[in-house]
Amino acid sequence: MLEVFIFATLNGLVTGLLLFMLASGLTLIFSMMGVLNFAHASFYMLGAYFAYSISSYLGFWTGLLVAPVVAGFCGALVERYGLRHVHKHGHVAELVFTFGLAFLIEEIVQFLWGRDTKNYQQPELLDFPLFTLFGQEFSAYRGFMIFISVAIFIGLYYTLTRSRIGIIIQAAITHPHTVANLGHNVPLIFMGVFGVGSALAGVAGVIAGPVLTTFPGMAIVLGSIVFVIVVIGGLGSLAGAFVASLLIGLLQSYAIASDVGMPDLLDLIGVSFERSHPLNDLWTLTLPQIAPILPFLLLVLVLIFRPTGLLGKREE
Amino acid sequence: MNTSPRNLLASISIAAATALTPLTSQAQEPVRIAFMDPLSGSFASIGTSGLRQIEYAAEYFFNSRGGILGGRPIEIVPLDNKQSPTETQLQFQRAVSEGIRIIFQGNSSAVANTLSSTISRHNRRNPGQEVLQINYSAVDPALTEEECSFWHFRFDAHAIMKLEVLTDYIAMNEDIKSVYIIGQDYSFGQVVADTSIAMLQEKRPDIEIVGNEFHPIGQVKDFTPYVTKIVASGADAVITGNFGADMVSLARSIIDSGLRIPIYTFYAAYDGITATLGEDAKGLVYLVHNETSNPIPTEERKEFIRGFKAANPDKDVTQPRIYNALRMVVEAIEESGSTDPYDIALALEDRRHTTLSGEEIWMRGDDHQIFQSLHISVHTDEGVEFDADNSGWGLFSEFHVPAEETIRETSCRMRRPRR
Numbered sequence: 059m060l061e062v063f064i065f066a067t068l069n070g071l072v073t074g075l076l077l078f079m080l081a082s083g084l085t086l087i088f089s090m091m092g093v094l095n096f097a098h099a100s101f102y103m104l105g106a107y108f109a110y111s112i113s114s115y116l117g118f119w120t121g122l123l124v125a126p127v128v129a130g131f132c133g134a135l136v137e138r139y140g141l142r143h144v145h146k147h148g149h150v151a152e153l154v155f156t157f158g159l160a161f162l163i164e165e166i167v168q169f170l171w172g173r174d175t176k177n178y179q180q181p182e183l184l185d186f187p188l189f190t191l192f193g194q195e196f197s198a199y200r201g202f203m204i205f206i207s208v209a210i211f212i213g214l215y216y217t218l219t220r221s222r223i224g225i226i227i228q229a230a231i232t233h234p235h236t237v238a239n240l241g242h243n244v245p246l247i248f249m250g251v252f253g254v255g256s257a258l259a260g261v262a263g264v265i266a267g268p269v270l271t272t273f274p275g276m277a278i279v280l281g282s283i284v285f286v287i288v289v290i291g292g293l294g295s296l297a298g299a300f301v302a303s304l305l306i307g308l309l310q311s312y313a314i315a316s317d318v319g320m321p322d323l324l325d326l327i328g329v330s331f332e333r334s335h336p337l338n339d340l341w342t343l344t345l346p347q348i349a350p351i352l353p354f355l356l357l358v359l360v361l362i363f364r365p366t367g368l369l370g371k372r373e374e
Numbered sequence: 375m376n377t378s379p380r381n382l383l384a385s386i387s388i389a390a391a392t393a394l395t396p397l398t399s400q401a402q403e404p405v406r407i408a409f410m411d412p413l414s415g416s417f418a419s420i421g422t423s424g425l426r427q428i429e430y431a432a433e434y435f436f437n438s439r440g441g442i443l444g445g446r447p448i449e450i451v452p453l454d455n456k457q458s459p460t461e462t463q464l465q466f467q468r469a470v471s472e473g474i475r476i477i478f479q480g481n482s483s484a485v486a487n488t489l490s491s492t493i494s495r496h497n498r499r500n501p502g503q504e505v506l507q508i509n510y511s512a513v514d515p516a517l518t519e520e521e522c523s524f525w526h527f528r529f530d531a532h533a534i535m536k537l538e539v540l541t542d543y544i545a546m547n548e549d550i551k552s553v554y555i556i557g558q559d560y561s562f563g564q565v566v567a568d569t570s571i572a573m574l575q576e577k578r579p580d581i582e583i584v585g586n587e588f589h590p591i592g593q594v595k596d597f598t599p600y601v602t603k604i605v606a607s608g609a610d611a612v613i614t615g616n617f618g619a620d621m622v623s624l625a626r627s628i629i630d631s632g633l634r635i636p637i638y639t640f641y642a643a644y645d646g647i648t649a650t651l652g653e654d655a656k657g658l659v660y661l662v663h664n665e666t667s668n669p670i671p672t673e674e675r676k677e678f679i680r681g682f683k684a685a686n687p688d689k690d691v692t693q694p695r696i697y698n699a700l701r702m703v704v705e706a707i708e709e710s711g712s713t714d715p716y717d718i719a720l721a722l723e724d725r726r727h728t729t730l731s732g733e734e735i736w737m738r739g740d741d742h743q744i745f746q747s748l749h750i751s752v753h754t755d756e757g758v759e760f761d762a763d764n765s766g767w768g769l770f771s772e773f774h775v776p777a778e779e780t781i782r783e784t785s786c787r788m789r790r791p792r793r
Contacts, residue, residue, distance in 0.1 A: 065602040073596055165414075172688060173419035175622050175646030177765070187632055194605045195632035200598075269630070270595055271623050271650065275415065279595055279619075314589075314599040346600075347559055350593040 061192035066315035067308065072200050074307020075207030079262035080280065081287040081299040082214060083255030089231050089294030090251050093141070093152040099281030100163035101256040105129040105263025106272045107171055110178040118181035126260035133256020137249045160277065168274045180268040203265050210261065211300065218296065227251060231294075286357045292370020301368055306353045313352055319344030404449035405442060405713055407432075407700075408469045408477045410489070412457035417592070417618045419645040420481055424510075424696060425452050426686050428478060431697035434681060435704070442704050443711070457481055459488035466492050470505065475715050476703065480511030480530075480693070483562045490517060490526045497525055497715075497791070504791075506715035510699045513640075514561050518743040522786035525715065527722055527742040529699035533565045533615070533640075535782060536662045539748045539775050540638055541573040543660075544581075544611065550636075552582040554609035556600060556624065558616055559588035566615035566640075584609050592620060597627035604628065610635055617641035622650050629654045636660060643753065644692040649763035651753055656767075659753040665694035665731060667751045667769035668758045675730040679760055690762050695744075698735065702727045716793060735777065741786035748775045 084098045108128050109121035116124075136159065144155045180199045187195035218224040230237045230247050238244045263276075270276065287306055291298030320343045324330060331341045360367060409428050411421035432448040441447045451474060453465040462485050469477055479489055486509050497504040507526045509517065515532040517523075544550055555570055557563030567586050574581050584607040587600060594600075601624075604612060612635060616624055621642050628637060629651070635658070642651070642659045651659060670676050679691050706721035707713055723739035735746035751769035755761075758768035 062602060062606045065606075066599060069596070069599045069602060072598070168414075168418065173422055173645075174688075174763070175419065175619065175650050177646065177649040177652065177763070179652075190632075192606075194602065197630055197632075199630075269598075269626075271619060271626060273619050273622075273646070274418065275592070275619055278415075279593065283595070311599045315603060344588075346603075347588045347590075349599075350590045350595075 061194060062315050064191060065194060065196070066311045068196060068200070070308035070311030071304070072203050072307070073311065074304040075204055075211075076262055076266055077280075077284060077287055077307060078300055078303035079207055079210060080259050080284045081291065081303050082211070082296060083258040084284055085288045085291065085294055085296060085299045087252055087255045088288065090227070090248060091141075091145070091152075093149055093156065094285070094288075094293075095252075095255075096153070096156040096281075097136075097159035097163060098156075098255070098259055099277040099284055100160050101129050101133055101259040102263040102266070102280060103167060103274075103277040104132060104163065105260030106178065106267030106276065107167055107176070107263075108260070109264040109267055110171075110176050110272050113178065118179075118183075122261075122264050125264045126257040129260025129263070130253045130257025133259075134249050134253030136256075137252035141252070142245065142248075160281070164274060164277060171274075173274055176267075176272040178267045178272040199269065203269070206261070206265055210258065214258075214296070283353055286353045288367075290353075290357060290360045290367055292367025295367065295369045298367055298369030306356070309352055309356070310349050313349035314346045316345045319347070402441065402446045404447045405707070406449045406451055406472070406474045406476075407703075408451045408453050408465075408474045410453040410455050410462065410465055410469070410477050410479045411481045413452060413454035415456045417457045417481060420618060420692075421454075421457070423645050423689050423692055424480060425450070426689050427682070427691060427693060427696045428700060430682050430685055431700050434678065435697070435701060442707060443713070448700075448704070453477075455479075455485060457485060459485055462488050463492055466496075466505075470496065470503070475504070475713065476506045476508060476718070478508045478510060478696070478699065480509065480696075482560075483512040483514030483517070484560055486512030486517055487514065487521065487561070490521065490523050493525050494523050501791075504715040506718055508699050508703060510696050511693060512562075515565060516561070518741040519785045522741050522784070522788055524719060524742075524788055524790050527699075527719070527737065527744075529695045529702070529737075529744045531664055531746070531748055531780060532743065533562060534569050535780050536640060536748060537566065537569045537573060538782075539750065539773075539780070540613070540660075540662045541570055541577055542775070543662075543750050543773050544574065544613075544638060545577040547611075547636075550578075550581060550610045552584045552607070552609050553611050553613060554585035554587075554604045554607055555583065555613045556585070556587040556589070556604070556616075557614050558591040558620055560591055563588060563591075563615050566613065570613050589620075592618070594620065594623065597624045598631070600624070601627045601631045601633065605631060605633055612637045614638070615640050618645075622647045625651055625655060625659060629658070634658065638662070643751075643769055644690050644762045646763055648753065648761075648767050648769075649765035652765065652767060655753050657752060657754055661751050661753075661769060662748060663751065664746050664748055665698075665729070666747070666749045666771040666774065668760060668771065670731075670760060672730060672732045674732075676760075678730055688764070690760075692762075694730070698727065698729050698744075702737065716791070733777070738784075741784040741788065743784065745777045745781055747777050748780055749773065 080102055087095050105125050109125035112124055113121035144151045184199040184202050186198050188198040188201045189196055230244055234244050287302045291302030320341050409425050412418050413421045429450050432450055436442050437447045455462040455465045493505050493507050509528045511530050513533045515534045518528050555567045557566050571583050638660045682691050706718045710717040710721040722737055725737045726734055728734050737744050749771040750773040751771045754770050755767050757770050761768040
């Protein structure tokens with residue numbers, strides 16, 4: 059039981075931190091521009107595909123360095139030549155724009171790379187078990203994923219709270235006009251933040267591609283969950299996104315690892331049903347079976363009882 | 375619906391070539407066949423690969439040889455159902471409004487069940503406008519058992535037939551003392567779980583089922599938490615009915631965890647899966663399927679595969695049953711001299727057909743289920759003349775069960791329309 063618990067915690071951490079890399083960019087973009095970027099997970103997918111292509115010629119490490127930059131550059135272009143024009147027409151237009159963009163990127167990816175799963179592998183350098191516990195291996199690559207995610211979180215936190223750029227960004231979030239009057243180029247800051255947010259999603263794609271497989275559906279699978287995270291964490295709150303990412307990563311991991319379900323609950327209250335009972339599916343439901351939808355359940359609960367999210371500020 | 379610029383070029387040139395044909399030969403009304411499968415979304419790679427195969431088969435066997443019924447070409451009409459039952463009903467209405475009477479569909483039993491009941495209802499209400507369902511891949515037994523329909527024909531062995539072979543093979547392996555079953559949470563995944571437990575209990579009562587897990591279809595990002603449980607259970611083997619991204623992620627997670635146990639599957643090959651599994655999965659991933667893989671038994675089939683590869687370099691002939699189905703349907707059309715689904719259905723019943731592999735297959739009239747030999751193949755690079763995904767890796771067939779031994783009783787009580 060202990061081994062399952064330890065590995066469930068590690069798995070939850072890996073997933074949670076990966077989700078945070080996506081959620082951090084999304085929540086930053088939201089707090090600056092007030093727009094939920096539906097195409098955010100698409101940059102995650104672009105990161106993975108760019109890295110796949112680059113790594114097949116120049117190796118994984120070049121891909122790790124270059125792919126996020128390319129993804130971030132794509133993001134910056136989207137902001138400069140797309141979103142900025144749509145911005146004039148209000149938030150609904152922006153929302154619809156990013157919504158359409160998500161489909162567009164998916165189609166482009168399928169057009170350029172095809173619909174098959176891509177053979178994107180982790181580097182040989184990290185292809186060894188980091189440690190073996192109770193006969194189960196924890197791969198070095200997963201350790202590397204944790205390392206990168208934590209490094210990014212720390213870097214992001216310090217940039218936003220300690221550096222000059224971070225102060226300007228924070229000011230631009232709340233008082234864009236004052237910042238512009240002080241001589242800062244606010245549209246450039248917006249473009250930069252959008253680009254960096256996309257690049258962060260790109261990094262997530264680069265390091266997740268080899269483990270979670272690189273295929274055209276990867277954006278959809280992760281996209282919905284990232285929205286759940288930023289809403290649960292509180293829209294625009296970086297710390298909230300961090301807490302919610304870990305919460306959801308661990309929640310899913312523990313739920314899968316658990317072996318409880320309706321049968322146990324029924325045993326507890328001393329009720330039993332025949333297999334032929336019309337609701338048999340319900341009576342045999344187990345927690346692992348519904349694990350992937352638990353985040354959505356949590357979302358509903360949070361929206362009912364704490365609409366601002368865990369660490370979100372109340373909207374004026 | 376193309377997958378790469380190269381394919382686009384190829385299809386443009388084909389389109390240009392076909393556009394010219396009416397000028398040279400007498401234009402005849404084509405026989406239109408719908409191919410309804412996911413051509414976008416998470417499962418698009420399987421759907422588009424199937425589409426290429428049926429298009430190539432139509433060209434190779436019929437259109438390039440003067441068409442059918444004395445000169446009518448076959449036209450394959452792709453309909454994208456996104457592997458969703460709701461979308462399937464919309465696309466079905468579209469097929470009907472375009473006057474299409476034959477629908478090929480294969481991916482997902484949930485979709486096949488919806489399509490079958492939609493077609494039955496449609497055919498009852500619109501006599502003279504019936505539609506025929508050619509199921510080339512959906513393996514939920516119900517389709518030829520309690521839910522069987524006169525308008526539905528299955529050209530793949532159903533899940534229980536395949537599991538009979540798979541469990542026979544597992545039972546032969548004395549090293550396997552415990553088995554973990556994991557699958558997608560829908561009709562097919564549940565059939566796989568229930569049936570393998572029952573069959574293993576009978577064939578090898580000493581094998582312990584140490585896990586029986588379901589996960590939502592196409593929703594799992596990371597299978598590592600599941601694999602943690604598999605490792606903890608100490609299983610000697612895994613059985614799964616997963617397909618598409620769920621299959622490749624599961625296999626990769628198992629292999630990445632350092633577990634070296636056989637994985638018995640239905641669909642762990644082709645469409646990028648073989649290339650992704652690569653070296654690490656050598657000799658560990660097994661598949662049960664019809665139509666033997668390497669070595670390919672006949673020169674005719676090799677020729678077909680080479681021709682297909684020349685036309686579609688980035689695809690493989692993953693499902694020979696698609697062309698088997700098409701050829702049998704065309705034989706039925708030719709024999710009855712009609713494109714009316716009722717006539718085709720009657721001619722298909724109890725039809726025997728010799729495949730490109732030189733094997734005689736039989737469409738049972740009682741339940742419209744095909745019978746042919748079944749095989750178990752292993753993922754390897756040895757003895758693989760025709761690889762998958764151009765990766766050098768492919769399938770080698772190790773275990774063969776002749777068609778007679780796969781025949782099972784059916785509970786189907788077919789309601790036959792009267793004319």
